[in-house]
Amino acid sequence: MNTKHSKPSAQAVVKDIRRATRKQYGAEEKIRIVLEGLRGEDSIAELCRREGIAQGVYYKWSKDFMEAGKRRLA
Numbered sequence: 001m002n003t004k005h006s007k008p009s010a011q012a013v014v015k016d017i018r019r020a021t022r023k024q025y026g027a028e029e030k031i032r033i034v035l036e037g038l039r040g041e042d043s044i045a046e047l048c049r050r051e052g053i054a055q056g057v058y059y060k061w062s063k064d065f066m067e068a069g070k071r072r073l074a
Contacts, residue, residue, distance in 0.1 A: 023052065033058065034065045 008016075025033075037047050037058060048055050 025053075030061045031065065034062050037062065 033047065033051055033053070036042075037044055042050075044055060044058060048058050051058075
């Protein structure tokens, strides 16, 4: 049997589709989401659920936002 032209596994196909269809957030969207989180009207968990992002992503964006502000003020 020739395994050179074997089909990719179903998991690999699903992973590739998810990667290709993942939403890309622009700078303005990231800033809007971070500022909404800083307002504190909703919990971070609720905000992330509503926006469809992981909490880790939110906290990374928040850290980047604060670091950029700190550099700008220095």
